[in-house]
Amino acid sequence: MRFLPALYTFVVLILATPVVAQQTYPDHVGDITPDPAVDDPAFRTCRANGIPQYYSVESGFEGEKPALLRYFAHNYQKNADWSGENGYITVRFVVNCNGQTGRFRVLEMDMDYRPKTFPKAMSAHLLQLCQSLSGWKGGQSEGIPYDYYQYLTFTIQSGDIVRIMP
Amino acid sequence: MKKLLLYFILLTAIGQSGAQINCNMYKWAGDTACYRACQVYDFANQTYQGSRASQILYDSVMAICPGFDMAYMEKAVPYLKRGDFVTWRYWMDQAVALKPADHLGYRGWCRYQFLRDYKGALEDLEALEKLKPGNMGYSVNGDYHLKIAQALCYKGLGDNTKAIALMEQQLSTQGYEPGYYDYLHLAVLYLETGQPAKSLPLLEKQRRLSASFAETHYYLAKAWFMLDIEPEKRQQELQKALDLYQVGRHRSDPYTHPDDRIYLEDIRSAMEAW
Numbered sequence: 001m002r003f004l005p006a007l008y009t010f011v012v013l014i015l016a017t018p019v020v021a022q023q024t025y026p027d028h029v030g031d032i033t034p035d036p037a038v039d040d041p042a043f044r045t046c047r048a049n050g051i052p053q054y055y056s057v058e059s060g061f062e063g064e065k066p067a068l069l070r071y072f073a074h075n076y077q078k079n080a081d082w083s084g085e086n087g088y089i090t091v092r093f094v095v096n097c098n099g100q101t102g103r104f105r106v107l108e109m110d111m112d113y114r115p116k117t118f119p120k121a122m123s124a125h126l127l128q129l130c131q132s133l134s135g136w137k138g139g140q141s142e143g144i145p146y147d148y149y150q151y152l153t154f155t156i157q158s159g160d161i162v163r164i165m166p
Numbered sequence: 167m168k169k170l171l172l173y174f175i176l177l178t179a180i181g182q183s184g185a186q187i188n189c190n191m192y193k194w195a196g197d198t199a200c201y202r203a204c205q206v207y208d209f210a211n212q213t214y215q216g217s218r219a220s221q222i223l224y225d226s227v228m229a230i231c232p233g234f235d236m237a238y239m240e241k242a243v244p245y246l247k248r249g250d251f252v253t254w255r256y257w258m259d260q261a262v263a264l265k266p267a268d269h270l271g272y273r274g275w276c277r278y279q280f281l282r283d284y285k286g287a288l289e290d291l292e293a294l295e296k297l298k299p300g301n302m303g304y305s306v307n308g309d310y311h312l313k314i315a316q317a318l319c320y321k322g323l324g325d326n327t328k329a330i331a332l333m334e335q336q337l338s339t340q341g342y343e344p345g346y347y348d349y350l351h352l353a354v355l356y357l358e359t360g361q362p363a364k365s366l367p368l369l370e371k372q373r374r375l376s377a378s379f380a381e382t383h384y385y386l387a388k389a390w391f392m393l394d395i396e397p398e399k400r401q402q403e404l405q406k407a408l409d410l411y412q413v414g415r416h417r418s419d420p421y422t423h424p425d426d427r428i429y430l431e432d433i434r435s436a437m438e439a440w
Contacts, residue, residue: 023225029216030248053248055420064429086279090249111283113255151249153281163282166422 030149032094032103043094043102045147051094054150057139059095065164067135072161073155075129082122082159086111089118091130091155097138097145104131118156126154185210185236192231203231210237216244216439235264239272246276247421270294271312275305278315279422284322291316307419310345311336318425321355330355346376347417347424352384354426362392380416383407384428384436391440400440 026033030053045051061068090107106123110116130152139146155163189204203226210223221244227237230292242257258276262269274290277283291312302312310318317332333352337344353368369386376382387403390396407428410416417427 006253023221025218025221027218028249029213029244055247064431065423066429066431088251090251092249105203106250108251109252111286115252149248153249153251155281165281 001043002125008034020147030092032092032105032149034103039104042104043100044094044096045094045102046097046145049145051147051149052139052141055150057141057148058105058137059139059148059150060137062135068133068152070165071135072129072164075132076161077125078159079119079121079125082119085118085156085159087116087118087156089123089126089151089156090151091127092149092151093130095136095139095150096147097140099134099136099138101131101133101136101150124161143164185240187234187236197231200231203227203234203237206230207234207237216248220244222350230310233264235261235268238264239269246280251281267294267297270297271303272306275310275312278319278322279305279307279419282322284319288316288319288323291319304345305327309347310364311342311348314345314348314351318351321351321425326337326355326359330359344371344375347372347426349375350381350385351426357385357388357392362389365389366393378410378415380407380411380433381426381428383410384433385426387436387440391436401437404433404437404440408437408440 027049031051087108087110090109091104092107093101093104094138095101104127106127108116108118109114136150139148151166153165154161168182187204189201189208192198192201192204206223207227208229210220213220213223221241224237224241227234228241236256238261242254242261245251245254245257254276258269258273262273270290271294274287274294277290278287291302294312304311305315313332313336317336319330320326320332321329330352333348333355336342337348337352349368349372353365353372356362356365356368365385366389369382369389372382373386383403384407387400387407389398390403408430411428411430411433417424
């Protein structure tokens with residue numbers, strides 16, 4: 001019963017609020033809804049829902065960031081047509097508790113953080129490289145295995161990858 | 167009503183950190199709408215960051231009191247942490263527009279921390295400096311005075327001379343308490359500009375300040391290697407770096423990799439080469 005005052009406060013606050021929910025939200029910002037049209041049907045998460053972010057669990061990449069950087073340095077093949085391209089391409093995905101990846105989504109923006117569309121072949125190339133990348137560690141927290149959301153943001157200057165975050 | 171109960175359950179699940187505000191300042195000013203908004207904001211800060219309930223509550227705050235800058239900032243945070251930088255900027259920019267002196271430093275720091283957007287970060291930090299000369303404040307994680315962050319941005323842009331000058335200036339500012347990693351970054355700048363002798367006293371200060379992470383020992387060994395001195399002690403320092411690294415004692419940040427952090431393969435390569 002101790003929660004009743006808090007519940008009352010909350011209800012009062014909400015009811016007193018001139019409304020709000022003009023915008024709809026997923027359960028959590030950044031949630032990726034599985035899409036049979038684009039996602040690998042073989043990919044499975046270890047839990048049905050409640051996937052945390054990479055920074056909330058023990059996560060990482062075999063060989064650490066240097067290994068990841070080498071992979072993209074060796075495999076990214078710039079097309080001459082992309083020489084005028086600048087901005088950021090973010091590939092967001094799920095790493096399941098076994099270190100397998102799926103549910104890839106691409107976000108693109110220019111250097112001023114405005115939405116931008118990169119050449120389709122360029123985004124597709126980076127996406128394919130991310131999909132082929134193996135070495136992610138399954139998530140863990142206090143000995144319990146977890147899936148997690150991870151992203152990679154590629155800074156593109158003149159069509160080259162000049163930086164990968166985080 | 168079912169939805170309300172569901173939100174309540176979500177809200178009580180896990181706490182999160184939003185900046186505390188004294189809501190009474192609105193009450194005392196007779197601004198009942200913003201006082202009410204502030205109470206909703208406090209409530210929102212107890213919710214799981216990025217949850218639907220949390221975002222809706224911040225929307226409520228904005229609807230009740232459109233000038234409540236902290237709601238825009240807090241609503242933006244989960245987009246930043248989850249890689250949606252377009253949406254982060256949309257909300258963050260509104261917080262900056264409402265109170266530039268309060269939010270330029272945070273936005274600038276995040277542009278550096280999450281994207282290494284050196285140029286953009288410098289624009290924000292230099293605009294902040296004009297608003298708050300001599301009192302820029304610290305990065306949100308508390309690791310850096312923003313003047314040091316400015317220096318790291320200049321380094322990122324390749325202007326090591328300016329980076330060194332800014333760090334030296336900050337470290338010599340009267341009353342300034344050096345940040346936990348200031349000496350390390352300046353020492354690395356001297357190493358990278360071929361001035362290992364200048365890095366030695368800084369690394370010694372860093373060691374006195376914090377001997378417990380791998381980078382201090384690694385860069386000390388590097389300085390000795392560049393100076394071609396202390397061959398045995400180099401290996402001892404690298405072994406210390408390795409031992410510390412293997413128990414997780416290295417530069418780290420929950421969200422991104424800090425500048426000048428080292429990796430296991432750096433230490434192992436150095437043990438072979440130095």
